[in-house]
Amino acid sequence: xxxxxxxxxxxxxxxxxxxxxxxxxxxxxxxxxxxxxxxxxxxxxxxxxxxxxxxxxxxxxxxxxxxxxxxxxxxxxxxxxxxxxxxxxxxxxxxxxxxxxxxxxxxxxxxxxxxxxxxxxxxxxxxxxxxxxx
Numbered sequence: 608x609x610x611x612x613x614x615x616x617x618x619x620x621x622x623x624x625x626x627x628x629x630x631x632x633x634x635x636x637x638x639x640x641x642x643x644x645x646x647x648x649x650x651x652x653x654x655x656x657x658x659x660x661x662x663x664x665x666x667x668x669x670x671x672x673x674x675x676x677x678x679x680x681x682x683x684x685x686x687x688x689x690x691x692x693x694x695x696x697x698x699x700x701x702x703x704x705x706x707x708x709x710x711x712x713x714x715x716x717x718x719x720x721x722x723x724x725x726x727x728x729x730x731x732x733x734x735x736x737x738x739x740x741x
Contacts, residue, residue, distance in 0.1 A: 615669040619718040634710045634730050652711055667703035672734055674699045680731035683709045696732055
């Protein structure tokens, strides 16, 4: 939420189209993850077979459109370690959370109408034209 208590545009879009308890496919479609909760601080994902609780703040998510603005396709490039390739969605997200979350975040933002995903190899994401003003 913003300083005045109003949800930002990403939070509003996510809340309108993604519901707690929803099970969503990974970008490859070979797995799935669950939205554990959505509240004033952000979203909590349950990832992997052990359903690791993974909170992602609204501050992090609200910055994704700015990160993608003016770029074409940006590699998702989720790596399962603390390093990441510069210029990827993974690198942006690892400023906020030290875990590979880029693929799952991309799916959530796609469901919310903010990005489109190219599921080819390597998978990439870009800001939807309709979301360019976010």
